[in-house]
Amino acid sequence: SFISTRAQGVAAENGAVGFTTALLKGLAPDGGLFVPSSVPALPNGWSAAASLSEVATHALTAWLGHEFEQETIAGIAADALNFDTPVVHVADQLYVLELFHGPTLSFKDVGARTMARFMANALSGREEHVTILVATSGDTGSAVADGFAGQGNIDVVLLYPKGRVSEVQERQLIVERPNVRAFSVEGTFDDCQRMVKEAFADPRFERFNLSSANSINIGRLLPQMSYYLWAGIQLGEPALVCVPSGNLGNLTAGMLASDMGWTTNGFLAAHNANPFFPDVLAGHEERQRGTVQTASNAMDVGRPSNYERLRWLYGIETLQRRVAGSTTSDAETFETMRRVYEESGYVADPHTAVGIRAVEKHRAQSGYTGPALVLATAHPAKFPDALSEAGLPVQMAEALEVLREKPQRVQSIQPSLSDLLDRL
Numbered sequence: 001s002f003i004s005t006r007a008q009g010v011a012a013e014n015g016a017v018g019f020t021t022a023l024l025k026g027l028a029p030d031g032g033l034f035v036p037s038s039v040p041a042l043p044n045g046w047s048a049a050a051s052l053s054e055v056a057t058h059a060l061t062a063w064l065g066h067e068f069e070q071e072t073i074a075g076i077a078a079d080a081l082n083f084d085t086p087v088v089h090v091a092d093q094l095y096v097l098e099l100f101h102g103p104t105l106s107f108k109d110v111g112a113r114t115m116a117r118f119m120a121n122a123l124s125g126r127e128e129h130v131t132i133l134v135a136t137s138g139d140t141g142s143a144v145a146d147g148f149a150g151q152g153n154i155d156v157v158l159l160y161p162k163g164r165v166s167e168v169q170e171r172q173l174i175v176e177r178p179n180v181r182a183f184s185v186e187g188t189f190d191d192c193q194r195m196v197k198e199a200f201a202d203p204r205f206e207r208f209n210l211s212s213a214n215s216i217n218i219g220r221l222l223p224q225m226s227y228y229l230w231a232g233i234q235l236g237e238p239a240l241v242c243v244p245s246g247n248l249g250n251l252t253a254g255m256l257a258s259d260m261g262w263t264t265n266g267f268l269a270a271h272n273a274n275p276f277f278p279d280v281l282a283g284h285e286e287r288q289r290g291t292v293q294t295a296s297n298a299m300d301v302g303r304p305s306n307y308e309r310l311r312w313l314y315g316i317e318t319l320q321r322r323v324a325g326s327t328t329s330d331a332e333t334f335e336t337m338r339r340v341y342e343e344s345g346y347v348a349d350p351h352t353a354v355g356i357r358a359v360e361k362h363r364a365q366s367g368y369t370g371p372a373l374v375l376a377t378a379h380p381a382k383f384p385d386a387l388s389e390a391g392l393p394v395q396m397a398e399a400l401e402v403l404r405e406k407p408q409r410v411q412s413i414q415p416s417l418s419d420l421l422d423r424l
């Protein structure tokens with residue numbers, strides 16, 4: 001079962017909920033995040049799995065087998081995880097786990113697609129309908145829109161700041177999808193986030209049965225364990241696992257996989273110029289700061305939302321023992337992209353490059369010489385400006401090219417709830 005990070009003692013036990021409730025609610029009623037009250041062990045035979053969806057079935061059945069039939073879980077995994085996440089050898093003892101072969105070309109497809117199918121399954125049993133409301137400045141919106149499109153009993157409403165997302169991102173957001181409506185808001189990303197927050201508290205929106213799909217939802221997190229396990233099978237030996245991080249959902253999933261019994265040589269949290277978590281790991285106080293904009297914009301997070309979960313699950317001292325932190329500037333990111341390309345021909349997107357740089361620094365500091373696995377979180381074709389800044393050739397991706405031909409649907413609105421309500 002799942003309990004709130006903010007409940008204590010008996011209240012925590014009394015507030016324990018099953019996966020379906022945690023999935024549909026998103027946040028605990030006291031404002032905390034849902035965390036597992038215990039972690040199941042990996043089932044025997046998991047390492048004989050022959051695909052991402054097969055290993056996902058093993059892992060998710062260990063977590064959810066008492067709430068969903070194994071057949072249901074296997075069906076959801078096969079439908080959601082119908083793309084591969086290969087381990088690619090880049091240089092001596094350096095591997096990347098490419099998580100960007102899903103429909104919107106970021107690792108967020110894994111969590112969003114799987115979560116959407118669990119939600120649709122749970123809702124069909126209850127004959128309920130929900131509207132997922134998301135504010136997005138980047139990869140989340142397209143992964144959620146794509147993952148939930150066409151799923152029964154679910155509508156999606158996307159808000160993004162007009163003129164403040166890249167051309168590629170916008171194309172991914174506004175392509176016409178069943179049950180999805182995109183709104184370009186005449187304002188900033190903060191305006192969009194404020195509107196979402198207000199809508200959840202506004203009685204005029206009650207009839208929409210609003211729900212969220214951001215990375216604080218445990219339903220997005222659990223499926224992400226699968227690709228760590230699948231990487232472990234592909235690699236065949238333990239590695240240092242480096243996670244390019246923003247809200248720390250991805251790292252949390254990796255650590256839960258390790259709690260289940262997956263062996264690593266430790267974790268490395270690779271952040272850009274937003275150092276909140278590396279600072280905590282270095283023993284500093286938790287310092288709230290403004291968000292710094294960088295070339296790895298999906299990791300531009302001032303205070304990572306999953307930090308509350310990590311601290312609850314492990315405590316600071318254990319985090320310091322199991323995870324090393326690292327920060328990387330934009331200049332270092334571009335330099336890494338260029339050098340890796342020159343030395344190996346591998347084209348890393350800016351987020352992945354932050355991870356590769358973190359490994360290099362960690363090796364220099366710690367003397368670690370064993371294998372390192374960097375999670376490649378996005379396809380480089382999504383970041384033409386960064387590629388050109390780093391002096392790399394333009395990259396193409398079929399999934400982006402086909403969008404040029406597809407019909408688009410978007411409405412422009414003022415940054416006000418009344419305007420949004422009028423359009424819905």
Ligand SMILES: *Cc1c(COP(=O)(O)O)cnc(C)c1O
Pocket residue numbers: 106107108139140215244245246247248249250251298299351377378
């Ligand atoms: C969302 C995202 C991240 C950060 O992941 P978290 O789980 O928030 O730490 C890193 N890279 C890319 C490309 C992303 O879209």
